[in-house]
Amino acid sequence: MNYIQTIENAGGILRGHFLLTSGRHSDTYMQCAKLFVHPAESEKLCKDLSLQLKEFNADIVVSPAIGGIIMGYEMARQLGVPNFFAERENGQMTLRRGFELKPTSRVIVVEDVVTTGGSVKEVIALVRALGAEPVAVASIVDRSAGAVDFGIPYRALLSVEVKSYEPNQCPLCKEGKTPPYKPGSRT
Ligand SMILES: [Zn+2]
Numbered sequence: 001m002n003y004i005q006t007i008e009n010a011g012g013i014l015r016g017h018f019l020l021t022s023g024r025h026s027d028t029y030m031q032c033a034k035l036f037v038h039p040a041e042s043e044k045l046c047k048d049l050s051l052q053l054k055e056f057n058a059d060i061v062v063s064p065a066i067g068g069i070i071m072g073y074e075m076a077r078q079l080g081v082p083n084f085f086a087e088r089e090n091g092q093m094t095l096r097r098g099f100e101l102k103p104t105s106r107v108i109v110v111e112d113v114v115t116t117g118g119s120v121k122e123v124i125a126l127v128r129a130l131g132a133e134p135v136a137v138a139s140i141v142d143r144s145a146g147a148v149d150f151g152i153p154y155r156a157l158l159s160v161e162v163k164s165y166e167p168n169q170c171p172l173c174k175e176g177k178t179p180p181y182k183p184g185s186r187t
Contacts, residue, residue, distance in 0.1 A: 001044060003158045007141070010037045013160070017172040019180040025170040028162045029183050032113045035140055036070045043074060045140055045157060050078035052155040056135040058108040060101070062086055062127060064093065064119035072110040075138060079108070086123050093122035095130070103131035113141040114156065117148040124150060 007013050012034040018026045036042045053075075061083040063072030069085045076083035084099040095101065107127045111120050120137055127134045134152055142148070142156035167173060173180070 001048065003045065003048075003140075004160070006041050006045065007035060007158075010034050010041060012037075014183060017178050017180050019182045020164055022164070023167070024164040025167055025172060025180050026162055026164040027172060028160070030113060030141070030143065030160070030162065031183065032067055032141075035112055036074075042070070043078075046071065046074040047078050049138055049140065049155065049157045050075055053079065053108055053136055053138055056106065056108060056153070058106045058135055060084065060105050061108050061110050062095075062101070062123055063110040064123050067113065067119075068111045071112045071140065075108070075110045083110075086126055093119070093126050095126070101127065101130045101132040105132035106135045107132050109134055109137045109150075111137070111139045113143055114139045114148055114154075115143045117144065117150060120150060124152070 012031055014029040014031060015027060018029040020026055058079065058081060060081050061072050061076040061079065063069060063085050065085045065087040072083045072085055084095060086093050086095055089096060109120050109123045114120060124134045136152055137150045137154040139156045142159045143162055145159050145161040
């Protein structure tokens with residue numbers, strides 16, 4: 001299975017000339033929510049990834065909302081374990097809705113796309129604070145290209161390095177073909 005092609009076909013990876021929220025320009029843009037548009041394809045991606053996680057003998061999946069919720073569910077299904085999602089309350093990552101971790105729980109933290117890994121690190125800290133053990137992190141895409149260190153094993157289905165440029169150094173602007181475009185905006 002060609003993972004990049006599968007995600008591109010779903011519209012999860014766009015190629016062109018983009019204006020990022022940071023103001024930088026890029027030739028690649030990720031629409032994270034589109035990774036899971038097609039359930040049959042999502043199932044295959046998560047199944048392949050879950051094979052890399054069996055060795056950790058986890059008994060639960062916990063994922064940060066919102067990005068990790070759908071993937072957390074499918075990963076839990078593939079691993080045959082339950083799943084919770086964590087969410088922010090007053091800026092603090094927390095388990096609400098009656099979700100409770102046992103102190104003996106071995107937890108896999110699941111996120112769709114890891115960029116800086118901030119939300120995942122918060123969930124790891126939350127799991128530890130509740131007395132349980134985070135044993136691994138899993139994502140479909142590692143956009144940090146191996147730069148993020150969670151301090152526990154990390155498995156990603158694919159590594160996608162998104163290069164970005166200051167506008168005055170952008171090779172696409174220098175080519176002068178099309179002006180940069182901001183995906184997801186109407187203007
Ligand atoms: Zn440009």
